[in-house]
Amino acid sequence: MLIYNVTVNVEDSIHLKWLDWMQKTHIPEVLATGKFLEATMSRVMVEEELGGITYSVQYKAKDRTTLDAYYKEDADGLRKKTLKNFGNSLVAFRTELEVISIEKVPIKSATNYLFSYGTLLDEEIQKMVFSRVLKGSKDQLKAHSVSPEKVGGLYPTIQKSGNAEDKVNGSVFIVSEEEMHLVDSYEGEAYLRKEVILESGIKAWVYLGKMK
Template sequence: MLIYNVTINIDESVHDNWLLWMQETHIPEMLATGKFSHAKMTKVLVEEEMGGVTYSIQYTTKDRITLEAYYKEDAERLRADAQKYFPNKFVAFRTELEVINQQIP
């Protein structure tokens, strides 16, 4: 199992609109690709020197092949939407995480 993590710092001037767009449009569109089983959105509780508000969105996928299919078939279009609606208002970086162990009490 892999987690595709997107960390985003969003400018406070568009924060509320962006947060609504993420929850009602972007994350559902990511899940609609069929390549992720679920998504978790978290707020990073550290104040950034550059300002803004930082979030981490974690999309869970079953394997590398599925994640590569997302990159090939969907990533460009979905990333472009964010730029279209919120140009020059955010910084994003992406990481891939491999789940080694998950424990549930």
């Protein structure tokens, strides 16, 4: 996993306007490219000799290929929008960080079953969400099918079907209660968590898209 870090020093006169634009417009547009898993915005706690306020925005990319695709397909257009809105009132520089490991407090015993059929099957995303690679087993969810409509136009979801023979293939993992809360945050408001019975007879949690 790679972190694309953008450090920006913003003039005091436009600081609040820029901050609002970043949170409501720019960062959502960067994430909408589908190239990043998440974004973290932080204020750098340092007094700048030349004035202004400094921020760091860290975007997590799955791998080098995905980050290079962002550079090629999206970065130039998004930077031009920034220049159009704020011109020379800010200075930005960019760095890349390679994630070597993530250490967290040991989790409590795993007692929840989680059925995944989409992005959480990817080991790099598992590392990002859980700080570990999950060990699971293949399973199926019957009477459900993959929806032709994707959440945000990018992410797969499933729907209950009227055909008992329909099935969705995936894997079932055992995770802790704390980790289920991490998944809640990862899936966000676009998904809802539902308990289902899998083909194996296991009662597991699955995330369904809140489709309009």
